Amino acid sequence: MKIKKDIVSCKTCVYRTLLFGCLNDIEYNLVNNGRKEIEYKRGERIKSEGEEIDSFLYLRKGLVKIFKTGNQGKDHILSINKPGDFISLLHIFSNETYTYNIEALEKTLVCEVELSIINYLIESNGDFAKTVIKRMGRIADEIIDNRFRQSQKQIKGRVASILLFFAEQIYHSNTFSLPVTRREIGELISMTTENTIRTLSGFNNDGIIRMEGKKVELINVDMLRRISENG
């Protein structure tokens, strides 16, 4: 990791409106002065379970996975997050320490704002408080909904939905390079690596996707969508 200097002002940040749109100039400066930009390489750990929560994080560039380590050492990925996401929002106000891990899946730029400043803004700016509450609710809803939908599918549906997730939510293209290993896809859908690979190979053989190493091209998106929705 590398702490950046000469960082740009929050005022010109593209993600400003997502959360900080309702701040006045004085409040902006508070945030601006109380923040750091930190760069992480692929594979670097950003936060770990048990680590103290003393800042509010959001993703400026890159891609991260949020995951928990289970009993037998197996990881479960809760979500994959992209620029603009608030990767700590869920429980920084209710917990003293992180209950999950965050790791960079590629070169990633994280913006870290001191928690005390965010807390001050919530207390003093009602609009800001409401914005935070809304976003928190949406994040929680998404995780719960996702896991609910996934739990109703079997492996083909889960793999299909992950492929669509990368194409539609992350890369906005039917051709992309997987940012995760096969094992991580398994951790994302709660299946073993072997069966995840078997399913991907199946899609490949059936001509639904074309796959070589990390490179993936979705050929029959309609079919993928049907598989994702019906089982």
Added chain:
Amino acid sequence: MKIKKDIVSCKTCVYRTLLFGCLNDIEYNLVNNGRKEIEYKRGERIKSEGEEIDSFLYLRKGLVKIFKTGNQGKDHILSINKPGDFISLLHIFSNETYTYNIEALEKTLVCEVELSIINYLIESNGDFAKTVIKRMGRIADEIIDNRFRQSQKQIKGRVASILLFFAEQIYHSNTFSLPVTRREIGELISMTTENTIRTLSGFNNDGIIRMEGKKVELINVDMLRRISENG
């Protein structure tokens, strides 16, 4: 359902401190005047998916289940809630309509506060906003953590953990009467009714619990805890 008259003041409510502890007299009166107490019988629907969200709910007495209906008409229970719980807190600020159902498992008293009042308080009282955010975070954490832990267990561990949940969280006793059907236990642990029953019968035959109809007595709590944690 039955709307109650002659309701007591919020000021004397045992659950006051959970959320409304930081309000002044004027704010109290706002909440007090903008609320209704509604009584539901066992099996009555309190809120349904798609219904408009226009109030903030919390449970005064009784027991409810929060659940979603899946593709093949199968319900999945997200949580069972007890008095003092805020049964709408997760997404009333981020959604226009409910995305889940709430149903009474026994005679239940729900306190309904107009959403506009809660919104006003968040904007005008920073302490209140922080309290709401903290509780929201904790509720989301709990649901996510629970589902994570359950997903790592197989059926015996899941059934054991539900029995411990009722004993420890709801009834504070090793002897209790199940407030749910066998099917609902299945919906709570994402297993079929048949296998849920088989597992309960197994515990009964092994002398870990004593069970007759809805009556349950936990005999070997240590064993249940081990089963819940290790499998």
Added chain:
DNA sequence: CGCGGCTTTGATGTTCATCAAGTAAAGTGG
């Protein structure tokens, strides 16, 4: 260049869903 992690395929076994069938309990309408 050799080691460890990733990927792949095959064979086998376990866990759980599904189907079936019957009993018990709980509502429902005359």
Added chain:
DNA sequence: CCACTTTACTTGATGAACATCAAAGCCGCG
């Protein structure tokens, strides 16, 4: 209150979905 219907509960048999174990090729990296 009783006949009737529905829902809950239970056990057994079978099969499907997935985990696990094993083995081998591949690739990147120190």
